[in-house]
Amino acid sequence: MxxxxxxxxxxxxxxxxxxxxxxxxxxxxxxxxxxxxxxxxxxxxxxxxxxxxxxxxxxxxxxxxxxxxxxxxxxxxxxxxxxxxxxxxxxxxxxxxxxxxxxxxxxxxxxxxxxxxxxxxxxxxxxxxxxxxxxxxxxxxxxxxxxxxxxxxxxxxxxxxxxxxxxxxxxxxxxxxxxxxxxxxxxxxxxxxxxxxxxxxxxxxxxxxxxxxxxxxxxxxxxxxxxxxxxxxxxxxxxxxxxxxxxxxxNIEQNKIIKIFTVVTVAMMPPTLIATIYGMNFTHMPELEWTYAYPIVLSAMIVSTILPLIYFKKKKWL
Known part of the structure; x- marks a missing residue:
């Protein structure tokens, strides 16, 4: 037009x-x-x-x-x-x-x-x-x-x-x-x-x-x-x-996520080590015969998980 x-x-x-x-x-x-x-x-x-x-x-x-x-x-x-x-x-x-x-x-x-x-x-x-x-x-x-x-x-x-x-x-x-x-x-x-x-x-x-x-x-x-x-x-x-x-x-958000996974991984290492030790199939492990062996080991695993978290908190890594 x-x-x-x-x-x-x-x-x-x-x-x-x-x-x-x-x-x-x-x-x-x-x-x-x-x-x-x-x-x-x-x-x-x-x-x-x-x-x-x-x-x-x-x-x-x-x-x-x-x-x-x-x-x-x-x-x-x-x-x-x-x-x-x-x-x-x-x-x-x-x-x-x-x-x-x-x-x-x-x-x-x-x-x-x-x-x-x-x-x-x-x-x-x-x-x-x-x-x-x-x-x-x-x-x-x-x-x-x-x-x-x-x-x-x-x-x-x-x-x-x-x-x-x-x-x-x-x-x-x-x-x-x-x-x-x-x-x-x-x-x-x-x-x-x-x-x-x-x-x-x-x-x-x-x-x-x-x-x-x-x-x-x-x-x-x-x-x-x-x-x-x-x-x-x-x-x-x-x-x-x-x-x-x-x-x-x-990047900051990704680093926070990676940091959380890192802390969780480190915190789980002590209880994992305890569980690994007492999970070994040796014939002579005297602790296995204790009456309160299970709650003692379980308590040790819980404490070993909490202590690293307290340490990380004081260091302000969490």
Whole structure:
């Protein structure tokens, strides 16, 4: 589906079209948003506007030259936006393609994003704030980074809560380990997304196609991204610390268990020795003829068990 945003009589109107060939080439188009485009739509837009729209494979390439490039007419950007489809536990990065040519913004995406819904409402409500495609992409990045900041704040709260659970509540188990892994993965995805947007914005600040006002706005967004990257790194260090504490707690619990078994084993050695001696099948063992031999030996075994435990207790080994 294609959403067209057309400047008309000082306003911006939205037109949703099913057939790409029904685009009015005479209209003053501000933005063409391609959501789940098929090959026919991609081919038509590429041919009509002389664009080199990257394929799905090209969109996922990570080298810098594949994330941003421009020629005399067009700026092309592939950048990550975080998404969590179907309320999954873990976020992942979805590549969005932005193309700017003749002051028209083209966006190619294969997922729904609230950012695009919100920016569309802003364009319709305040058309004077969006003179060209560069104004649009600047506001999209600004809004997306705000969303990333909110997301990072929520993840940071979960990180601090997890640390309290491990350090103070001594909670261990598969649930804590799973939560730790999820938070680590979310931080990695968020950091990758921020790095990618920082690369795109840095390149946009160098282009001579954007005006100074747009560059000023993008400069502010870039500062916000740098702050978020630092905050993300701090949180990742905290998660590494939690992982170390978690492993240490497990080692301590394991050592306690091993210690208990060791103490029990040592405490049982004297009575075992007594039982072994009197269990030998010698013919002449005078103690066996005593009337009270059995209770005496049994008492000796009990005492020989208790004495080591008392000794271990005084040594604070228990």
């Amino acid at each position: 294609l959403n067209l945003f057309i400047k008309r009589n000082g306003m911006v109107v939205r037109e949703s079209i099913q057939s790409v060939k029904s685009i009015d080439m005479e209209a003053d188009i501000l933005w063409i948003d391609l959501l789940h485009p098929n090959s026919e739509e991609i081919a038509y837009i590429s041919k009509t506007y002389l664009l080199d729209i990257p394929t799905k494979e090209e969109r996922e390439e990570i080298e810098e030259s594949a994330r941003y490039w421009e020629d005399s007419e067009t700026v092309t950007i592939n950048t990550y936006f975080l998404t969590r489809p179907n309320e999954e536990k873990i976020f992942h990065n979805e590549t969005i393609t932005f193309l700017l040519t003749h002051n028209i913004l083209f966006t190619v995406r294969y997922s729904e994003f609230k950012v695009f819904d919100e920016i569309q409402q802003r364009v319709l409500a305040s058309p004077k704030n969006f003179e060209d495609g560069f104004d649009l992409i600047s506001k999209i990045f600004e809004l997306r980074v705000e969303k990333d900041a909110d997301m990072l704040e929520g993840i940071a709260k979960e990180t601090r809560l997890l640390r309290r659970m491990v350090v103070f509540d001594k909670q261990l188990g598969d649930e804590i380990l799973e939560k730790l892994s999820i938070l680590q993965e979310m931080h990695l995805s968020l950091r990758d997304s921020l790095f990618d947007k920082r690369l795109a914005i840095t390149a946009l600040l160098r282009t001579n196609k954007a005006d100074n006002e747009v560059k000023k706005d993008l400069g502010i967004v870039l500062k916000d991204i740098n702050s978020l990257v630092e905050f993300t790194n701090v949180n990742m260090n905290i998660l590494d610390n939690i992982q170390t504490l978690f492993a240490s707690q497990i």
